[in-house]
Amino acid sequence: MTPTTTSQQELYRFLEDRFACAQACTECARACALRASLLDPGGTQEQERARRRGIMCAEVCDATCRVLAEHNCLDENGIRVQLELCRTVCLECAHAFDAQPGAEESATACRACARACTEFIATLR
Template identity: 60%
Template sequence: MTFSASPQELFRYLEERFDCAQACGECARVCVVRAGLWESDGHAGQERVRRESIACADVCDATALMLSEEDRLDEAAILVQLDWCRSLCLDTAHLLDAQPAAESTAEACRACARACTAFAALLR
């Protein structure tokens, strides 16, 4: 990836990339924890939310991993990944809004979506 910018723009780019990767990691962590809780309680109605949380964790992990790569980054691929991550995080947050005691997980998903949006805006 070519990123020609001033030192300040480069610093902001690296900072946003780190913030996004960190938010993706946190979202993945809380989604896995939340999915594990639902797996053990046996409620069939929560199966969709459990699956969505696991999918969100997987996409967040993949996004964080992609952003941690230092060589051969493809800006177009990063934008696609960020958009996918943002969309899935928002969908998961909406599902979690209806779940008891899931506020912190939903907020982690929203924080990740905001970080993905901010970083994508920097690349566009």
């Protein structure tokens, strides 16, 4: 059975969305890891919270990127759960970075990743 043109287009769009989301996750992980390394572990409670959130966000984004790279290992429900976790953690991290001077770029990367996850979730059935 040959896929129809419509189903091929849907597949291409799905893969493009998956790739865009994975790229956003990678950028967010990089920004969060960099930001976390700049914060002193012995700093204020807010700095420590932001540092821990940054590390967690980098790990979740990295895991999400790996899930998205594995084409058929998870069904759409499994992918959706991972994307929802990533979106939530990214938004929490962005909020934590909002309170840190000079962390605007990292907060922006987190929000962009959350937005990419939201957009990709919308493509899942």
